Amino acid sequence: MKAAVLTAPAEISSRPLRVLDRPAPTREQGRLLLRVRACGVCRTDLHIVEGELPPRLSNLIPGHQIVGDIVQGNTSLPVGTRVGVCWLGGVDGTCWYCHHNMENLCDSPAFTGYTVDGGYAEYALAREDFVFPLPQRLDDLHAAPLLCAGIIGFRSLRVAGVKAGERVGLFGFGASAHLALPVLQSWKCEVYVSTRGQKHRLLASHLGATWVGGETEKPPATLDRAITFAPSGDVVVTALASLRKGGVVAINAIHLDRIPQFDYDSLLWGERQLRSVANMTRSDASDFLKLAAEISLRPQVTVFPLSEINEALAAIKRDSIDGAAVIVL
Ligand SMILES: [Zn+2]
Numbered sequence: 498m499k500a501a502v503l504t505a506p507a508e509i510s511s512r513p514l515r516v517l518d519r520p521a522p523t524r525e526q527g528r529l530l531l532r533v534r535a536c537g538v539c540r541t542d543l544h545i546v547e548g549e550l551p552p553r554l555s556n557l558i559p560g561h562q563i564v565g566d567i568v569q570g571n572t573s574l575p576v577g578t579r580v581g582v583c584w585l586g587g588v589d590g591t592c593w594y595c596h597h598n599m600e601n602l603c604d605s606p607a608f609t610g611y612t613v614d615g616g617y618a619e620y621a622l623a624r625e626d627f628v629f630p631l632p633q634r635l636d637d638l639h640a641a642p643l644l645c646a647g648i649i650g651f652r653s654l655r656v657a658g659v660k661a662g663e664r665v666g667l668f669g670f671g672a673s674a675h676l677a678l679p680v681l682q683s684w685k686c687e688v689y690v691s692t693r694g695q696k697h698r699l700l701a702s703h704l705g706a707t708w709v710g711g712e713t714e715k716p717p718a719t720l721d722r723a724i725t726f727a728p729s730g731d732v733v734v735t736a737l738a739s740l741r742k743g744g745v746v747a748i749n750a751i752h753l754d755r756i757p758q759f760d761y762d763s764l765l766w767g768e769r770q771l772r773s774v775a776n777m778t779r780s781d782a783s784d785f786l787k788l789a790a791e792i793s794l795r796p797q798v799t800v801f802p803l804s805e806i807n808e809a810l811a812a813i814k815r816d817s818i819d820g821a822a823v824i825v826l
Pocket residue numbers: 539540541542561584645646
């Protein structure tokens with residue numbers, strides 16, 4: 498099979514992923530073999546490829562937003578079923594977090610396309626209890642970005658404690674935020690978007706944001722909740738400065754440049770909360786995919802062939818993609 502393989506992390510400009518011929522994986526106990534149809538490209542892949550996340554597997558195939566057809570299945574998931582595979586590729590089921598309904602924080606998780614091979618390949622293996630049958634209304638291209646960008650964005654709204662009708666700020670407007678916005682609109686929230694890049698601001702306006710401004714611009718209204726998507730600590734401080742008392746900032750970033758020093762008295766006192774968003778649970782995935790089908794969520798998508806995976810990641814790094822990038826196989 499053709500697969501994009503990371504031999505050693507390096508700057509994306511040096512094209513560290515190489516498309517090679519590799520033997521297709523063979524089925525293992527408890528895993529399903531999938532023929533990959535499409536795989537979404539995520540900023541986390543960039544952190545893996547450039548080494549900001551330490552390497553965990555040599556000759557890794559990244560990619561964790563997989564849409565695939567089952568080619569070797571089981572009785573409940575037969576051959577031909579179209580499923581999605583997400584970042585959380587498995588948990589131990591035995592640790593304290595798994596026993597307390599927090600499998601996103603499992604002590605021994607498997608991460609698709611990081612600790613196990615992912616979907617930038619013609620075939621992939623996935624744990625049979627970590628695949629999600631996809632509603633027919635979601636086609637391959639538009640389902641792929643939902644599987645990380647969408648689910649993690651949805652989880653961020655849950656972590657921030659968003660309630661119907663509230664004022665919510667989205668700081669950064671890439672793949673995840675542009676999927677969170679229609680979810681918030683379906684909950685009748687006012688959505689304030691601060692982001693860099695004229696194209697991202699135009700997309701946010703086009704999607705009906707209540708207000709759109711620059712990257713570290715404070716929205717004109719006090720926010721109940723804010724979610725930061727940019728990997729920048731300055732943006733986190735701007736988000737905090739926009740909150741009402743008792744409000745919450747949820748940081749949706751697996752890696753931040755740093756957190757700058759900030760004034761506790763004016764920014765955090767008053768029971769404001771700063772929380773990070775880590776991974777996802779299976780119920781986040783199934784609840785979100787159900788909602789996405791109900792509200793006909795359609796990501797804005799830019800398509801790349803597997804041979805241009807380095808270019809797709811470079812475009813994410815430059816912030817030059819509207820919405821999400823998807824590799825089609
Ligand atoms: Zn991701």
